[in-house]
Amino acid sequence: MTRFAADILILALLAVIGEPAQDLTLSNDASGCEVARAAIDRVASSGVFKVNVNFMYHRVAMVSEFGANISVEGAFGIWQMQSKHLEAAKRALISLNVSLEIQRELCVMFETTSNDDLRKPLLNLITAALIIEASGELIPARNEIEAQADFWKAVFEVDIEVQFEMAATLLDKNKGEVGSWCLVCQDRPTDLIIVLDDSGSIDDDEWELQIQFVEKLLDSYHGTFDDKLTQVAMISFSSDITHEMGYTTSQARVDEYLNYKHEGGNTFMAQALYKAAKIIETHPRSRLDEVATKKMVLFITDGAALDTRQIGPAADNLKRLPISVYAIGTTNFVVWNQLEVIASDPNYVRSYDNYNDFSADIPSIIYGACQAGSITALSAGPNGSSEAEVTNATSSVSFVIPGIKVKDVRYFEFNFVLGSIAHVKLSPVKLDLVVYASFKMQFPSRASYDFKTDCKAGTECDIFVKDPDSFLNDICKAVKVEGGSDLFTTTVEAEGPDGETETEDVTMSITMKDDDPALWSDYQEEEEAQELKAKEDYEEEDIEEADETKLIQIACTEILRSRFLNLFACSALFFSTSLASTTQIKICNHF
Secondary structure, three states, X not given: OOHHHHHHHHHHHHHHHHOOOEEHHHOOOOOOHHHHHHHHHHHHHHOOOOOOOHHHHHHHHHHOOOOOOOOOOOOEOOOOEOHHHHHHHHHHHHHHOOHHHHHHHHOOOHHHOOOHHHHOHHHHHHHHHHHHHHHOOOOOOOOOHHHHHHHHXXXXXXXXXXXXXXXXXXXXXXXXXXXXXXXXXXXXXEEEEEEEEOOOOOXXXXXXXXXXXXXXXXXXXXXXXXXXXXXXXXXEEOOOEEEEEEEEOOHHHHHHHHOOOXXXXXXXXXXXXXXXXXXXXXXXXXXXXXXXXXXXXXXXEOOOOOOHHHHHHHHHHHHOOOOEEEEEEOOOOOOHXXXXXXXXXXXXXXXXXXXXXXXXXXXXXXXXXHHOOEEEOOOOOOOOOOOOEEEOOEEEEEEEEEEEEOOOEEEEEEEEEOOEEEEEEEOOOOOEEEEEEEOOOOOOEOOEEOEEEEEOOOOOEEEEEEOHHHOOOHHHHHHOOXXXXXXXXXXXXXXXXOOOOOEEEEEEEEEEEEOOHHHOHHHHHHHHHHHHHHHHHHHHOOOOHHHHHHHHHHHHHHHHHHOOOOHHHHHHHHHHOOOOHHHHHHHHHHO
């Protein structure tokens, strides 16, 4: 390979360091569990659609084997949408008046979607979501599997009842069948607080269902609970705090707590919220300062609070901490607005008509809680959280991710001040890691991310998370609200062969600074070091002429993906190669 071709290849790869975003949810015919999950994640977290039917989307995706087996004639994509569905979705787009919301939150102009675009997973799912939102049909409960199959048939005129019931059964006991491995819940080190309603409206049978929920929840954490990496605290409330237990890793203490007979009384919620915050902040076993430990509160109630004016301040006091708060209403006597006030995210609210529906949905609650990431308050400038060390325009935090092993996936959420740069650094010793970061994805993965880096064992690796303005497409920029702050999520995934048992405590640090070159000399040095290393790596390799075609294809792909260069730069590669003209034409036609 000539020096000019090598230089172009290096330039292409370095361009990607600045703009490495990937989104397979907008790639034609993309399939697989991670792609389906990424599309569902984007639609659910967008806030555009008020009807939450994620469980149905997962099940229908599994019917098509996540896009690998399209069984409906004339259909496209993971959710098997047809041209008639696209027409109905565009009518729904107008009636629901959500065109601008979809443009702003999902970065697509759905009104321009064509039949061929249904091959793109995200547009395929938006089509289904619009039709369901506009249908006005009552959504069957998660446990009503046959009713859900009938619902899908009525709304989309597609009969998938048999396949749907099989998929639902498999997913409820998910062990990764039919390629659904990305939906298997992984337990991670957690400080968990469970708040139980002990008021007089709960009878003995309903109290027993709450106990069963706790037992099933803790069973899902059996690995980290048994290894003393997850600990649980419990609070029961009615007119007052009736029982409480601080953080423990002892199953015997949990069993003892669950054996008491509930006492009855009125429903005063604020005191329980204040008590949860107190445990998190003051209990000797609390790991509030350990960023890698997930902190979560599950608040369960069957009725309306009598202390309505106190709930807001109590919930705000709890949610100022870096935790995820779920609010679960077990009967139709619950006030939805009160649950929304308590929950730390609209997606963390669940409400049921009765205890039987609540009980049937326990697997879904556990799955959702399991997927929540660790939250860290980290912001640039003088207003940075006490969670981080703050000096001038810098905010930083360093922590250890404990006990990570091959196939483990850990999620972390960080505050991001627009106009800043976040520098993420990891130092694995024994394991190979892949790090993804994203503003738009709750669970960044290889299917969809804004930033990515590979961390090889025994090396330090860096990933620079830059202001979304540097990579958002023109559709998003047209409606983007300037200023303020945002959240970005970082995924750390350990790679290796199946059966590998190696575990490691990995050090991870995040440094955030104002995007001012005068304050970022270290940032400039890091990027220059990365560029130099990339160049040295490619100059040291003895590249065979036979590999030239493949390398040029890689370079062209990266140039076009980066949007930094153009097709002219790609074609310039050929002037420095010995490839036959027919090969050049073949590659050019590919792009």
